[in-house]
Amino acid sequence: MTAAQGEGAAPDVLRLYTHFGAFNLKTEDVIAFPSGLPGFEADRRFVLLSAPSYEPVQCLQSIDAASPSFLVVDPRRVLPDYRARLNQSDLTRLGAADETSLLWLAIVTVNDDGLYANLRAPVVINPARMLGFQLVPSDSVYPLRHPLFAE
Amino acid sequence: MLVFTRKRNDAIIIGDGIEIRVLRIGRDSIRLGVKAPPSVPVHRLEIYEQIVEANRAAASRRDLPAAVAARLGKKSEPTT
Numbered sequence: 001m002t003a004a005q006g007e008g009a010a011p012d013v014l015r016l017y018t019h020f021g022a023f024n025l026k027t028e029d030v031i032a033f034p035s036g037l038p039g040f041e042a043d044r045r046f047v048l049l050s051a052p053s054y055e056p057v058q059c060l061q062s063i064d065a066a067s068p069s070f071l072v073v074d075p076r077r078v079l080p081d082y083r084a085r086l087n088q089s090d091l092t093r094l095g096a097a098d099e100t101s102l103l104w105l106a107i108v109t110v111n112d113d114g115l116y117a118n119l120r121a122p123v124v125i126n127p128a129r130m131l132g133f134q135l136v137p138s139d140s141v142y143p144l145r146h147p148l149f150a151e
Numbered sequence: 152m153l154v155f156t157r158k159r160n161d162a163i164i165i166g167d168g169i170e171i172r173v174l175r176i177g178r179d180s181i182r183l184g185v186k187a188p189p190s191v192p193v194h195r196l197e198i199y200e201q202i203v204e205a206n207r208a209a210a211s212r213r214d215l216p217a218a219v220a221a222r223l224g225k226k227s228e229p230t231t
Binding site for chain 1 (some may be wrong): 189190191192194195198199201202203204205206207208209211
């Protein structure tokens with residue numbers, strides 16, 4: 001690292017090219033996942049990308065390690081009364097006082113026969129702290145593979 | 152793998168403050184209590200592995216956005 005990259009001089013914008021599109025990212029766009037995601041434990045920093053042509057699907061893109069990206073959708077766009085439960089230590093992990101302002105995302109899988117949303121293990125993010133993790137519930141009424149946009 | 156012999160109510164401790172205690176011993180199962188800080192998630196292995204598998208299946212394929220756009224009946228935009 002050179003002196004020019006030190007405090008104040010570091011460029012605040014990163015140009016990110018993904019197969020979801022090209023994006024200018026600021027450091028405040030980065031969401032920290034201190035435990036990564038199951039199977040991708042080394043990926044600790046993600047950004048949430050949107051493109052009008054994929055609405056309501058968004059892309060949760062890692063900027064670490066293997067840089068996987070995941071298509072995600074608000075589970076309430078899939079089931080309007082969707083509600084996953086968080087306990088006190090979940091809220092502590094998110095640095096959140098309560099559940100009111102949390103962002104929920106269900107990971108989408110693309111199969112030859114269609115799209116499926118993982119409603120059992122949603123990603124939850126506290127936008128106020130830019131902190132997130134994937135909930136791994138020991139019991140859930142929601143399926144791992146819920147058909148998406150079924151006609 | 153480290154192997155311990157423990158009796159009922161005995162415990163082991165891992166790192167800073169992760170405590171695993173044998174609460175009850177049955178014929179085919181034992182009941183364990185786990186004390187860990189909130190930053191250390193604790194899961195049943197088989198459930199965690201299910202989510203690992205689901206995440207690996209969901210992780211990026213180059214043609215993903217196009218596949219989604221097709222499903223949504225929208226046109227995929229060129230990315231460059």
